[in-house]
Amino acid sequence: MVxxxxxxxxxxxxxxxxNTNTGDEVAATDAVAGVIEIATTAEVDTGTDNVRxxxxxxxxxxxxxxxxxxxxxxxxxxxxxxxxxGKIEIATTAEVDTGTDNLRxxxxxxxxxxxxxxxxxxxxxxxxxxxxxxxxxGKVELATVNEVxxxxxxxxxxxxxxxxxxxxxxxxxxxDSDTPCAVGNGTIAFCVPxxxxxxxxxxxxxxxxxxxxxxxxxxxxxxxxxAADADVLxxxxxxxxxxxxxxxxxxxxxxxxxxxxxxEGDLIYIDVDGVHSTAAKGLTVTITANEP
Numbered sequence: 001m002v003x004x005x006x007x008x009x010x011x012x013x014x015x016x017x018x019n020t021n022t023g024d025e026v027a028a029t030d031a032v033a034g035v036i037e038i039a040t041t042a043e044v045d046t047g048t049d050n051v052r053x054x055x056x057x058x059x060x061x062x063x064x065x066x067x068x069x070x071x072x073x074x075x076x077x078x079x080x081x082x083x084x085x086g087k088i089e090i091a092t093t094a095e096v097d098t099g100t101d102n103l104r105x106x107x108x109x110x111x112x113x114x115x116x117x118x119x120x121x122x123x124x125x126x127x128x129x130x131x132x133x134x135x136x137x138g139k140v141e142l143a144t145v146n147e148v149x150x151x152x153x154x155x156x157x158x159x160x161x162x163x164x165x166x167x168x169x170x171x172x173x174x175x176d177s178d179t180p181c182a183v184g185n186g187t188i189a190f191c192v193p194x195x196x197x198x199x200x201x202x203x204x205x206x207x208x209x210x211x212x213x214x215x216x217x218x219x220x221x222x223x224x225x226x227a228a229d230a231d232v233l234x235x236x237x238x239x240x241x242x243x244x245x246x247x248x249x250x251x252x253x254x255x256x257x258x259x260x261x262x263x264e265g266d267l268i269y270i271d272v273d274g275v276h277s278t279a280a281k282g283l284t285v286t287i288t289a290n291e292p
Contacts, residue, residue: 027051028051029051030050036051036052036053037051037052037053038052038053038054038055038058039052039053039054039055039058040058041058041059041060041061041062043058044058044059044062045062045063047065059072059073060072060073064076067085067086079103080105081103082102088103088104088105089103089104089105090104090105090106090107090110091104091105091106091107091110092110093110093111093112093113093114095110096110096111096114097114097115099117111124111125112124112125116128119137119138131155132157133155134154140155140156140157141155141156141157142156142157142158142159142162143156143157143158143159143162144162145162145165145166145291147162148162148163148165148166149166149167164195164291165290165291167202167288167289167290168195168196168199168288168289168290169286169287169288169289170190170268170286170287171284171285171286171287172186172188172189172190172268172269172270172284172285172287173188173283173284174186174188174219174270174272174283174284174285175281175282175283176282177209177210177281177282178209178281178282179281179282180275180279180280180281181208181212181217181272181275181276181279181280181281181282181283182272182275182279183272183273183274183275184271184272185222185269185271186222186269186270186271186272187269188269188270189224189267189268189269190267190268190287191265191266191267191268192262192263192264192265192266192267192268193264194264196262196264196289197262197263197264198261198262198263198291198292199261199262199289199290199291199292200260200261200262200289200290200291200292201221201232201255201260201261201262201287201288201289202255202260202288202289202290203287203288204221204233204237204246204253204285204286204287204288205237205245205246205247205285205286206219206237206238206239206245206246206283206284206285206286207239207244207245207246207283207284207285207286208239208244208245208280208281208282208283208284209280209281209282210280210281210282211239211241211242211243211244211280212239212241212242212275212276212277212278212279212280212281213241213242213276213277213278214241214276214277214278215241215274215275215276215277216238216239216240216241216274216276217238217239217272217274217275217276217279217280217283218236218237218238218272218273218274219236219237219238219270219271219272219273219283219285220232220233220236220237220270220271220273221233221237221268221269221270221271221285221287222268222269222270222271223259223262223266223267223268223269224266224267224268224269225263225265225266225267230256230259231256231259232255232256232259232260233253233254233255233256234254234255234256235251235252235253235254236251236253236273237249237253237285238250238251238253239280241276261292262289268287270283270285
């Protein structure tokens, strides 16, 4: 035979119970087992009764609170807005494109492929910027010095650096248009300005007002710096017989390595080393310099 011990609380309940359901049974509490009444739905809604039990029937239709609305077992969540946290529907890509819906949220998937607007074209996440033109603001590539020099590119922008690297040319009038050319060192000089400092002589061309005949006229570019002279050309600049410029010369001019660089304040002279038998008249030499 097994004997089960009865606790003091249980003994008190048994001692006060007639087992006849006459109302002398102990009421249930959070510490004592006993009889308990079933709460109504109204009492469930009030939420302050701690002596009644909730049945499934009473819970059904009970008002929800907090972040929930409606009644059990079908509570609702308020719609989200710009002032209220709540539930929200995910927008489609089409709704994202329309851009007027303020009741839906954008997901990464819906944003992908959405059309861009304003200054952007294409779709997310790879928008594009239209190319700039003379009528449209947009993106533009920067031009190189060579592209600036060529002068035909209409799709690139010129920077101060690329503009500063453009070739610079200057001319020296050695003899007036009516004066016959003669052998001798030049006396008229071009003084190199600051903006041409460190540039290098890259080209030169000579021209006369009246062509000479028989033989060849030859010229040297002389650079005078700090009381010292240096010849710039290793092959002289020449104008052939009956020609008006050196562009048609049989022998092409060659610069002297190391002497073509210009410094601010250099004096550039043209020395005539030889003339035609019938001398040409009026001599001008144009020299072009570039950034190294």
